[in-house]
Structures are given as C-alpha cells and as structure tokens.
Amino acid sequence: MTSNKKLLILPGDGIGPEVMRQVRRVIDWFDQRRAVSFDLSEGLVGGAAIDAQGVPLTDETMAQAMAVDAVLLGAVGGPKWDALPFERKPERGLLRLRKEMDLFANLRPALVFDALADASSLKTDLVRGLDMMIVRELTGGVYFGSPRGIETLPDGTRRGINTQVYTSPEIQRVARVAFDLARLRRKQVCSVEKANVMESGILWREEVQAVHDADYADIQLSHMYADNCAMQLVRQPKQFDVIVTDNLFGDLLSDCAAMLTGSLGMLPSASLGAADASGRRRALYEPVHGTAPDIAGKDMANPLATLLSFAMLLRYSLNLGDDADLIERAVQKVLAGGLRTADIVTPGATKVSTSGMGDAILGELDKLAA
Structure with a gap:
C-alpha cells in the first residue's frame, strides 16, 4: 500500500x-x-x-x-x-x-491525441503524435523587473518602462526543472532567449549551458532565438521535446503551442x-x-x-x-x-x-x- x-x-x-x-x-x-x-x-x-x-x-x-x-x-x-x-x-x-x-x-x-489531430489548424501530419513540454520561468523577468511605470518627459511626451532582469539563481533553478523533466522524457532540451540583442538573453544562455555542463551531460541541449522558435513551432513542432524559456517568451510560446493541439479545453x-x-x-x-x-x-x-x-x-x-x-x-x-x-x-x-x-x-x- x-x-x-x-x-x-x-x-x-x-x-x-x-x-x-x-x-x-x-x-x-x-x-x-x-x-x-x-x-x-x-x-x-x-x-x-x-x-x-x-x-x-x-x-x-x-x-x-x-x-x-x-x-x-x-x-x-x-x-x-x-x-x-x-x-x-x-x-x-x-x-x-x-x-x-x-x-x-x-x-x-502540448499533447495531441490521435483522435483530435485533425482539430489543429496545422496539417495533420505535422501535429499527429506531438508531445512536447514548455517550461516557463514564472516569477521573474520583464513582468516583475524594476524600474517600471509610465512617466511624462519634460517635453510632455510619455514613456512606458519595463525592465527585463534575471539573476543567475533564477535561471539555474528553472533550467534544472527542465533538465529533470527531460530525463523523464526524450532527453532533449531547447533553451530559448534573444541572446543576439539582449544582455539578459546572453546571461540566460550562459547559465543554462553551465548547468547542463556541470550536471546534465546526458541531456541533449540546444539554444534557439525566440523568434525562430515561434516559427519552428508552426513549421515542425515535433522537433521539440522540452523547451525552457523566460517569463515573457514563455507566455507567448506556450499559447502558440497550445493551439497546435486545436483544443484549449x-x-x-x-x-x-x-x-x-x-x-x-x-x-x-x-x-x-x-x-x-x-x-x-x-x-x-x-x-x-x-x-x-x-x-x-x-x-x-x-x-x-x-x-x-x-x-x-x-x-x-x-x-x-x-x-x-x-x-x-x-x-x-x-x-x-x-x-x-x-x-x-x-x-x-x-x-x-x-
């Protein structure tokens, strides 16, 4: 018992x-x-x-x-x-x-049951058998960073401010969740950021790679820019096993992946x-x-x-x-x-x-x- x-x-x-x-x-x-x-x-x-x-x-x-x-x-x-x-x-x-x-x-x-494969907006052969997991960091990033707010400038124009900020521990702990999940699945993790234009993305990539190299050499790790990931989700979604990403990109990409299944419910x-x-x-x-x-x-x-x-x-x-x-x-x-x-x-x-x-x-x- x-x-x-x-x-x-x-x-x-x-x-x-x-x-x-x-x-x-x-x-x-x-x-x-x-x-x-x-x-x-x-x-x-x-x-x-x-x-x-x-x-x-x-x-x-x-x-x-x-x-x-x-x-x-x-x-x-x-x-x-x-x-x-x-x-x-x-x-x-x-x-x-x-x-x-x-x-x-x-x-x-994002799991597509065979019986519902034709409910997706994508071609059936692209989504039949889809079984992927998005791991989104939920408590940091641009939704919580500071400074933030709306201010009026001296010339009377207004400016909205939000700050994308992450620390090493915040990135490391969500990366470990993704790697641990991958060990229960197909042992593949794709880490998603915008390291080409954002310093926080550079830090994200470096920290995820460091966690992998230290403790998860058995997991296949790849890196992808967020805009490319969005394209790949509708081009060839079955290439992914576990995606790990930050709060903002995770918000967007998880909803995109959800609709690949054709049924939010x-x-x-x-x-x-x-x-x-x-x-x-x-x-x-x-x-x-x-x-x-x-x-x-x-x-x-x-x-x-x-x-x-x-x-x-x-x-x-x-x-x-x-x-x-x-x-x-x-x-x-x-x-x-x-x-x-x-x-x-x-x-x-x-x-x-x-x-x-x-x-x-x-x-x-x-x-x-x-």
Whole structure:
C-alpha cells in the first residue's frame, strides 16, 4: 500500500466544481482499484471564497496549500465579481498561491491525441503524435523587473518602462526543472532567449549551458532565438521535446503551442516550486481553460483538462508515472471511441455531458486495470 499523499482540492468558480467532481470520481477509483490512497481536503478560492469568506483566499487555506503534497485547482473568476476592487478580485487568490508557494516553473504540455489531430489548424501530419513540454520561468523577468511605470518627459511626451532582469539563481533553478523533466522524457532540451540583442538573453544562455555542463551531460541541449522558435513551432513542432524559456517568451510560446493541439479545453498545466532537502516541491496543478460561466452548472464542460492535470500531479509530484499513464491511456481510448464533450465535438462523434465523459473514463480505467 502506497502511503497516503495529502492533496488540497480547490474547485473554484464557474465550471471548476463540476469538472473537479469528475476528478474526485477518478481519485476514488484509484483508492479502490490501485491501492493509491489520498488524504483529501477541500477549500475555497476565488469568487467562491469571496462569497463565503469575504476574501479570495483565506490564511487558513493558504496554510493548507503550503502543507500538502500538491494542490489541484479548477478555475477562478467570472463576471459576477468584475466590479470588485483589484485587490479583492477572485484572481488574487490564485496569484497569492503562486507567490507564497514560490511557484517559479510553469509546465505547459502540448499533447495531441490521435483522435483530435485533425482539430489543429496545422496539417495533420505535422501535429499527429506531438508531445512536447514548455517550461516557463514564472516569477521573474520583464513582468516583475524594476524600474517600471509610465512617466511624462519634460517635453510632455510619455514613456512606458519595463525592465527585463534575471539573476543567475533564477535561471539555474528553472533550467534544472527542465533538465529533470527531460530525463523523464526524450532527453532533449531547447533553451530559448534573444541572446543576439539582449544582455539578459546572453546571461540566460550562459547559465543554462553551465548547468547542463556541470550536471546534465546526458541531456541533449540546444539554444534557439525566440523568434525562430515561434516559427519552428508552426513549421515542425515535433522537433521539440522540452523547451525552457523566460517569463515573457514563455507566455507567448506556450499559447502558440497550445493551439497546435486545436483544443484549449484539453490542456493541463503545472506550476512547481523549489525542491526541499527531501526532494519535495510545492506544486499547483490546474487546467488551462477558464471558468466558462456561460455553461457553468449545465453539465456541458469538458473535464479532461482537469483530469490530465491530475495525471501530471501523479507523475511530477508523487512519482506515480504508471498511474499517470493509465489516465492518459484512458483519455486516448475514450476519444478514439468517438466520445466528445460539446467543446470538441465533430461530425460523426457522440456528444456526451461532463458526467458522461466521467463515466466513460471510469469505464476505460476498469478495462485497462482488468
């Protein structure tokens, strides 16, 4: 029996609770069929926390997040809370989690299931079988550097200032995350920057290379300018295994890679913190999609991105790769069988509800575990 792992579930707002409900069913299945047990706690975040507790995240829930093995989040926000002051908006709860857990490495996989290959805007042969990971530095760079602001010059014109800044430790730690992930995959890392025109890019390239040479000689490392990487993503995306890049370029390139799959509603993500002495990292897992308030409560939402986020949790926080594989294989088989929620339905496919998709996943898990 695997010792119980502590998970905090934060369903959030909109479709968050209903997609998370299907993940809870899968967690129960693992408890019964795979001898993988979890100590689960559930809390409020975002608009749900504002309505019940007056703030987007309480100190108590924050303390829980710091203590567990991993956090699984649904989605936060919605028009109901748009008029609130900036500091009280639902999204502040998610930002507080990321900041206080020091989640500096954002993992965004771009995985194309065979059954959905023709949903991409690219030719099918370019994306069929695509399986890549973008590791984005999440807490530094131009979004956080100073000086920043808007100033009025003596001649009356205005100037906007943002500063791209990185230190060696910030680069080194996200590089190590990328190299460690590559060891679990195809052992290839492409480091992306603009060393041809930016000093911060020169530092990025030098520090990533130094980490590689010191500790990761078994990994194939390449370097690429960000503009070329954007071109290569739409030219020949399957050349990439793991891409590691800074906050700004990661923001842009991960969204580009996401759309290679043709379905934003299918994509999971993870945000990881630094490893402690035991190797444990604080981690938060969440689907890329938003709260979709227009379909909330209608049993229409696609739960697969949240379920695949749980698979990432099993793989990267709990070292349960076989169990993560099981979920991903179940998703593949359900899609190959022609079942689709409304967001990914195609002519000839069978449209199912949120709970119907959960039923189908559990059915495939039963078959795979038999």
